[in-house]
Amino acid sequence: MALTLHQLRTRAATLVLAAAVAALGAGCTKIETDITQGWDAQRLYEEARTAASDSDWTRAQDYYTKLESRYPFGRYAQQAQIESAYAYWRDGDAAQCVQACDRFLRQYPNHANSDYVLYLKALATLNQRNTIFTSLLTQDIYERDADAAQTAFDTLKELVERFPQSRYAHEARRRMHELVLSQAHHEYNIARFYYERHAYVAAIERAQNVVRTFQQTPYSDDALELIRDCYREMGVTDLENDVNRVLELNQNRER
Template identity: 40%
Template structure:
């Protein structure tokens, strides 16, 4: 039985719908369907090495599923974390690394996972080049610094001979210095606003909590100035004697706070 042709508008609508269906089918098509795990990995690495981290991450995720239970799947997980980190998805990178360490605690790459985890937090809040904007690193949020320290500490404790251990220990020292300087930064903030009792408390905390760090010199200087402002001459003189014994050539005693023009963190 012959059917009457559709009106133009109806025919156009049908063709448009068919085109949309075909378009959806092609857009949902998995181009990796016939690829081997090695090919997926090679493609993902090429994307990552080319800086296309947003394209690399889903490829690594596909590889995790295709090669589940194999060393290649573990490698894909680590590479995915690195791509997320480099792509600015730091929370996702940390989640990926936590999952890797939970699933593969005895993996030969566990040291790298810990190192990368520390690096993500380290660069998030303690980037080496922040001095360009004249922002003292110790003035930034401290949680990431502490999390970074814990990752590096676990790495250096569990894997003391790891190829990453020496760098991790160096970064730990840097973080301790930054945390100490943070306390001194707060103490100086209080001092400059006339809150001398609060300045004394934070300076004392820095001296008590952190030993043999560059920030101790400024902490002692803040104690001297704060005690003097409070009229506590005996404590001022005691702090000054400690300063003279520990830092006989102290730039703070000669130039005051101007001595901070060359902060320690520029030379890490």
């Protein structure tokens, strides 16, 4: 029996709908497929390590996350957290690395590898910073970065104080020293920035901060010289002479 035009259109629409549903179902099945189903903790850990050795940090992170979720109290869980933090750092996600380190240190404050986690956290914290130590930026950006720098310094200090014999202690001390020098240099550069724009009061305030906070760095005398130059430009002769006397005392002490 011949079909009417309306019946043909209805049947065609039904076939199209059925094909769409079938395709959607096939797509959902593909998305929901998880090759790690049935893997035990050891298999997940080994596969994560293999992915990490291939620098496939995203895949490694996926396996570490599944390992922690499925076997939170197993013998691989703690190590997975440490290596997961490292994977975040290597993958360029410093913020997630810091969070993972903080979570580990809260859960396992006395873990044998806490020194390493503290060191990794400090590195990741410094990675979050913009290059403020090599360029002059606005005040609000500097203040945000100063917080990150202080956090990294405090983390390194905690490592050195809690684990003085750690294999990471020497490197932590070196990085603390470099961080102090970098902060002093940056603060001095800001003082010079104001000086070159004839904002002498602001320059003096910044330079005085270098002298007070970073007295043991080479930038302390540089800051004093800048203060002296500001007073000279402002015509404040008595204060200029006072600073000159301090500079002379410092020079005599170094001889």
